[in-house]
Amino acid sequence: MSPPGSQRAAVATTIDRSGVREARPAKPTYDARQPIGQRWEVERGVLASQRRSLTVFLAGAECPFTCLFCDLWQYTLPSQTPAGALPHQLAGALAAAAPIEANDAIKLYNASNFFDRRAVPPGDLPEIADLCSPFTRVTVESHPKLLGNACADFADRLSGRLEIAMGLETVHPTVFPRLKDGMTIEDFDTATTWAKERGIGVRTFVLVGLPWIAEESFAGWAARSALHAIEAGADRVSLIPLRAGSGTLTELRKRGELAPIRLRHLEDALEKALGLVDGAGLVEADLWDVPALATCDRCADRRVARLATMNREQRIVDSVECSCSTDRGSSDGPAPE
Numbered sequence: 001m002s003p004p005g006s007q008r009a010a011v012a013t014t015i016d017r018s019g020v021r022e023a024r025p026a027k028p029t030y031d032a033r034q035p036i037g038q039r040w041e042v043e044r045g046v047l048a049s050q051r052r053s054l055t056v057f058l059a060g061a062e063c064p065f066t067c068l069f070c071d072l073w074q075y076t077l078p079s080q081t082p083a084g085a086l087p088h089q090l091a092g093a094l095a096a097a098a099p100i101e102a103n104d105a106i107k108l109y110n111a112s113n114f115f116d117r118r119a120v121p122p123g124d125l126p127e128i129a130d131l132c133s134p135f136t137r138v139t140v141e142s143h144p145k146l147l148g149n150a151c152a153d154f155a156d157r158l159s160g161r162l163e164i165a166m167g168l169e170t171v172h173p174t175v176f177p178r179l180k181d182g183m184t185i186e187d188f189d190t191a192t193t194w195a196k197e198r199g200i201g202v203r204t205f206v207l208v209g210l211p212w213i214a215e216e217s218f219a220g221w222a223a224r225s226a227l228h229a230i231e232a233g234a235d236r237v238s239l240i241p242l243r244a245g246s247g248t249l250t251e252l253r254k255r256g257e258l259a260p261i262r263l264r265h266l267e268d269a270l271e272k273a274l275g276l277v278d279g280a281g282l283v284e285a286d287l288w289d290v291p292a293l294a295t296c297d298r299c300a301d302r303r304v305a306r307l308a309t310m311n312r313e314q315r316i317v318d319s320v321e322c323s324c325s326t327d328r329g330s331s332d333g334p335a336p337e
């Protein structure tokens, strides 16, 4: 199969996104010599093992695509990433994260595409690969259209296994083209096949709570999208609650085209996805900042703990009993403003 990147010339923006970039507020300023941040977490492995994973948030050039929901532009530099900046950032992050233990994994998230030459200068890739030599798995983010020879070469240079994180977001046939820029669902499938044929792992992002989808269908579409990703060959799916960080999403919410996302939506989505995927791959709820989705103080901690248990054990566990549920069916309370 030819590399997905060879089809780049055929990429067309699927809807007119003029105005999306203009609607963004000013972004913060970052130092090209410092990573934006880093954090350790423990992840469930494919073989039911637990593994420490270090996520390093690198500061680099902004993504050239304009996906409607994306808020990653806030964490980028105003221009092309300077040569040498990313190895310097990574070396600093690794020194701060030491000691690295056997079987640790790393995610290099640059708020863009790792194989975009403006975001990650190709001359820096060998040094980045060397810096990642203590890790058994190295995860980077990429748009499906940017996979190709640079990705395959980087995978070959690593001591550990490369994993590509790709956003599918949804397989809803009319919502997908309104959200995503420069790709189709078939591009995701092609890129996943291409990666898996080379022994490269695939992690997929699916969004929970999208505009133009009724609130009661949030979970169902997230679960169907997770199943699609796994059937296409992805190893694992992260269910991510949509964060309305872009001016356009805020506007859609004001117009009533985007229902507020609550903790129960994420619980419902994970339950449904675990049921549909049925062990064919890993499905997890992204727990970053999820307490902010809670609307009931009495049960919020227990609901987050339940999600963590389901992530770890990959099975549906008993739902949380709270008076807010009986007040509003399966709700965890009234919608936040």
Ligand code: SF4
Residues within 6 Å of the ligand: 063, 064, 065, 066, 067, 070, 071, 072, 111, 112, 113, 143, 167, 181
């Ligand atoms: S390709 Fe990824 S980083 Fe770029 S706008 Fe889309 S979601 Fe954001």
Ligand SMILES: [Zn+2]
Residues within 6 Å of the ligand: 296, 297, 298, 299, 300, 322, 323, 324, 325, 332, 333
């Ligand atoms: Zn409650």
